[in-house]
Amino acid sequence: MDEGTQLRGLLRAAEAAAPVEALDVVSEDLRRRFGAETVSFLIVDLTGRAVVRLTTVGSESGRRAQRIELFGSIYERVVRTQQLHQEPVARGQRVIAPVTNRGDAIGLLELTLPAGPEEPVLQAVREAARALAYIVIANQRFTDLYTWGKRTTPLSLPAEIQYRLLPASLACEATPFTVACNLEPSANISGDTFDYTLDRETLHLSLTDPMGHDLQAALLATVLVGALRRARRAGADIIEQAHQANQALVDYDRGHATGQLLRINLRDGRTQFVNAGHPWPLRMRDGQVEEVAIAVDEPFGLPFPHTYQAQTLDLRPGDRLVMLTDGILEHGAENADLAAILQASQDLRPRETALALTTAALKACGGRLEDDIVVIVLDWHGTHQPTGTSAGPP
Incomplete structure (x- = not known):
């Protein structure tokens, strides 16, 4: 199956899922296609100085978020350069790709992949991150999940x-x-x-x-x-x-x-x-x-x-x-x-x-x-x- 067909399938699956479950659909797709051990979406918060690792666990009351300061981090470098980053870790290869649409830095897609992913796999991750940007934009009209993730303090x-x-x-x-x-x-x-x-x-x-x-x-x-x-x-x-x-x-x-x-x-x-x-x-x-x-x-x-x-x-x-x-x-x-x-x-x-x-x-x-x-x-x-x-x- 070519990459375009896989991406269309991912977008259709995300569209069919409930808005709050779209991230889970992307995570499962990447785990299945590339053997990813972990998959995370990190959204840029309202200040622009941090990202929030956004996770859903079945219910609204189960939502969790981890706030990470951008300054001096590898996440800051990826947001700033808009270039994919990879580095070896204990259990494989850590890959971080920008989730961006028309210059708007929405967040980051982070995966742990088997060691030594080849360029076609990395390109597929880039394309998945681009697709994720559209998925977030489309689904944030129907849920407060992404708005909630951007807010680390009450307004x-x-x-x-x-x-x-x-x-x-x-x-x-x-x-x-x-x-x-x-x-x-x-x-x-x-x-x-x-x-x-x-x-x-x-x-x-x-x-x-x-x-x-x-x-x-x-x-x-x-x-x-x-x-x-x-x-x-x-x-x-x-x-x-x-x-x-x-x-x-x-x-x-x-x-x-x-x-x-x-x-x-x-x-x-x-x-x-x-x-x-x-x-x-x-x-x-x-x-x-x-x-x-x-x-x-x-x-x-x-x-x-x-x-x-x-x-x-x-x-x-x-x-x-x-x-x-x-x-x-x-x-x-x-x-x-x-x-x-x-x-x-x-x-x-x-x-x-x-x-x-x-x-x-x-x-x-x-x-x-x-x-x-x-x-x-x-x-x-x-x-x-x-x-x-x-x-x-x-």
Whole structure:
């Protein structure tokens, strides 16, 4: 039986199983096909700094999870490089493969195989890990198992609301760009959010920072993100999106918010940028970091007439653009040298760069933030001509 047929069989078996049993189906398939003694799926947790070894044992009450810090571990290396790792162990060969979809590092597949697996077996493990990514994405719609696995500490109600506002994937790779986003919440949730979506010809990005803390900030963020998504999905241009977001907060009458909207045409690279009272983004070009000094319009939600302008952003192939909320610029977090961090991480993927920025800010604050931090890192590779129904990796 060829590899394609085996993978199709695996996907069909996982689809036929209950959502919480899909991991067991994959484990049993790998044990049967390759004689694997152990099989584990490790999911990346909400912090991005640990993985959780996710195991199901027959019932909801029997779920177990083991949290493993990524820093300095072989797991960190596999997540960072996205390359399969193998090493000899007492009972055979330890193999760890990245479970990733379009640049989103979902987790890791770890197996103990008989000694000396040949390249066809290792390639089959890589393909099984890719299939597992689709299995997790499909099944997480029907169960809290994967969400539970990502949470090593309970969330407050404001934090629950805040995380549910974020896109399902925190990173995306396509031919012309790679984008990654990271949220580092403060002790008292401030409602900072990010969003992105990709259509046939356009990448849409947004970053928002409502006033206040805790539940009120989360509710403001809910109104704001909902208004932006509604306008975008109705086909509104970027200025109309900003106006509708502003009007939604005016009508809600509970506060205002700053934010940024970015729209990039994937065919010609033209950009439109709305800056609603928000700090300037950073751009790294040829190893040099600078603020992008653009006009600043009024925040969303101010109850007097004002307008928004769609500005042009100079974006060239090879540029790295960083959008961030002001939590990284104040309350002690400003002691982190963002330019130096960006220069030191320029060879890393956007996901690792975003994590490096938030980690440095958290360290500068002694481990306790006074305000949320959101970071969006966008690498612009250059234009292409889409030929299918959506932009995607080569």
